[in-house]
Each structure stands twice: as C-alpha cells, then as structure tokens.
Amino acid sequence: MSVSEEFWRRAQAVIAGGVNSPARSFRPMGGDAPLFIKTARGGRFEDVDGRSYVEFLAAFGPNIVGHGHPLVLERVASQLRDGALFGAPCPGEVEFAERLSAAIPALEQVRLVSSGTEAVMSAIRLARAATGRDLIVKFDGNYHGHADAVLVNTGSGAATAGGGHDSEGVPSGVRKDVRSLPFNDLGALAELFAAEGARIAAVLIEPISGNMGVVGPEPGYLAGVSEIAHRHGALVIDDEVIVGFRLRYGIIGPELGLSPDLVCLGKAIGGGLALGAYGGSRALMSLVAPLGPMFQAGTLAGNPLSVAAGLATLDILAEPGVYPWLAAMGGRLAQGVTDAADAAGAATSLTRFGSMFTLFFRRTAPRNYMEAQDYDGEAFRRFFWAMLEEGVYLAPSPYEAWFVTLGHTEEDVAQGIGAAARAFLRLRQPD
Ligand SMILES: Cc1ncc(COP(=O)(O)O)c(C=O)c1O
8 A cells, every 4th residue: 555545544534525525535536545745846746655746736726836835934934933924914014915906906995704705705795795686697607705695607726626617515695696608608697787787786707717627717818807886886896816816926917908896815825835816996995993883804915924925926026037037938848748639630729828737638729618618538547547647746636727836947847848748649548
C-alpha cells in the first residue's frame, strides 16, 4: 500500500468522503485514492510517496505567484511572529483595501472576507438589501461557491463530484428566488427581465467562466447583460473570484463590456491564504453594518496573516511584465498541448485567456454549459490518469482550468507539453 493509499484509508474514516472539498476527490475520474501532497515549491508538488509532479492545478486558482514565493514567505512569517489574529483592526487590512480600491475603479469601498463563497453570499445579500427585491439571476455552469442561493445549476465540483447540478438541503424558498439561464444568451435574459424584471435584485455573473471549463463571453454579451439589468433597476454582481488579478492587475469584466455594481474577489488575491473581498460604490457599501442595515461579519475577516500574504502577492503581481509573461507561458503551454492533440488526431478544443485555459474533449469550444457537458468523458479520464503517470497533476474534472503561475519554469511547461504528447498517443491504444 502506498503512503497516499494509507492516508486515504484514514481520511475516509474521519473526513466526509475522505476530502475536505469534493473537487479534490479522484472519484469522478473513476479512481480511489487521491494523492496526498507533502510539499509544494514553485510549480511543483511532491506527494507523500516522494513522487514529484508539475502541477497546473494552482489550488484551483489561488496560486499565481508560485508555491513558496520568498516575499510571501517572509511577510507571512514576520506577521505570524507579530500575531496571527487580533479581532481588532490592523494596518494591513487598510493597506490591502486601499490597494484593491486603487486597482478597481468600481470598488470605492470593500469588505474583506475569508473565501469566495462569503464574498458572493454577502454581495447577494447587499444587492437584495439595496434593491428591496429578492430574485437573483445567475448562469448555468457558473459556480459561485456553496451558499444556498447559488447552488442551482452550478458548474465546477458541484457538477462532477456533488451528485448533480443542484444540492439537496437548499430550501425550496431559496430556490424560488433564483433563476439560472444559459450563458451567452442575451435573448433568454431579455425574456426573463421582460417577465420578472421588477423583482430582480441582481444578475450574478462570471465574466469569463472558469467553472464549466473556460468559456468566454461573446462580443457584446456582457455589455448587453449590464444594459438589461440596469434598465430594470437590477444590480450587476461581477464574480471575479477566479479571474480577478489572474488576467490583469485588477478585474477583467469592464474591459469586456461589463458594468459591475458589486465585485467579488478571492483566490489569487490571498497568496494561498484565506482571503476574499466584495465591494462597490460608497453608497452601496454604506448599507453594510455597522453603518447600515445589512449585516455581514467574520471572526477571521481581514485577518493580519491573510492580508500580509495578500499584500505580498499584490506587490509581486504589480511588477512590470508579470501578466505578459504569464500569458506568454500560458500561450506556449496551450499551443504545445493543442499541437500534441492534433498530432495524435484527438478530438479536442481549447479556450484560453492569459494564463488559464481548458482543454475540452470535444471538437468545438463550448459557448455555454449545455455544450460543455457534451464531451468525451472516457477520453478525458484516460488523459487525466496518463498525465498523472507522466508526472503532471491536473484538476480531476473536465470543467476546471489549467493555470500557469510565476513559479513555473520553462522546463515545467516543456514537461507539460511532452507529457501531453505521450498521453494523447496512449489514448489511441486500447485501455
Ligand atoms: C467564480 C467563483 N466564485 C466563487 C467561488 C467560491 O470560492 P471559495 O471556494 O473560495 O469559497 C469560486 C470557487 O471556485 C469561483 O470559482
């Protein structure tokens, strides 16, 4: 029995399903034990059995500067010595909020929270408080965390490892106040607003979806979404938990035509520690307690340790040339993987934005969740296992992205491409 298998045996005894988040499970890949990771450096993992992997998982997005970046290590270690948690305000949270606000014009004020789930959950509550309306519109295959209101037709782990696209335990009353529509379909949104516009508090959207695989908005779509929502007095909530600070220093929605009223951030801004944020105009944020009537709080919110990691991460990401480098490496990896697939005659397509992309096991890139679900699952599973055997760790789901980080080297990318070439050739042989 390998050391990972031994940990898996113990994990299953005491952790529900053996994992603390379903997306980490190898069960959807037909596997039993996942790998237990002992250390991570740069763009690599070492598992408890001593095997080394190039990893393009990036912890499902947060890792952008590379594991163990010296600046993050130094600042976090120093803060840890000075105190991890005060339950009283600290300078770092002010500095961090200032940095977010300076980078994102729509964020006059923010609230720091501890996860993307909390950021979205709070933004929804605020939108409802601000409009006095209940209905939330979201899009099929988007994932916004695991709060009740957003577990309707979700992508990501809820689609692969969650036993369906909805979750049991979400009250029917909550479901009643959520509408989920196809992404990239303005007609469907216009129709819904024509019927129920006066009851809609907000449209919640990932401007580039990262949870049905990477799926971009069609030209004019995000501007159309904003126009329809605003015409009916609804707010636009821009969920950039994955793409915020991943594709540029700040958010990407406005560049693509979205006019957000509220913005949600998480993942990359925390440098691997638990940190999220939501915010908007001063007028909207003044509705949040203690100034206003909308309550939101958190014992760990804006804690000194997380903001120390976050500030170090933003310092690194603000360096000139960072995003072009990430995009170039993402482009090189994506091109290499595409060439490998083509050379082997594999039926794949690929959608990339900067340092993130999804390799779809279908001939054409999907425009929405319905299309994304139509793929060759067996080929994906075999590819996943072949890559792992080749020493490349990918997300165990067809609906996730590959991420390149500043910790990856040219050799890591070359290893990824070489592994893909061999994995695709193996797909041509009978299993
Ligand atoms: C777009 C988006 N929003 C929100 C979340 C929830 O974030 P967290 O897992 O940190 O709660 C995720 C997580 O994958 C996400 O991708």
